[in-house]
Amino acid sequence: MQYGDVHLGRALRIADVLEFLRRAGLDPDAVQLTDPAQVDWRDGGPERWGT
Known part of the structure; x- marks a missing residue:
């Protein structure tokens, strides 16, 4: 996961995802994980996880 230019893990x-948001100083409740303007999913998404 990346926030700006910082790789979080x-x-x-x-x-x-929620823990990384907290560590970045963001409120996880304020982030809409399904909003493409807020989250750029790669190889998955909020409903789909790779193996």
Whole structure:
């Protein structure tokens, strides 16, 4: 997962995404994971995770 130019780590499940958002100083409740203007999903998405 990346925030701006900073690599935060690899998210393997939605809980990882929420934790990375917290670490970046963002409020996970304020981020709409299904909004493409806020999140650029690659190789998956909020409903689909790679193996």
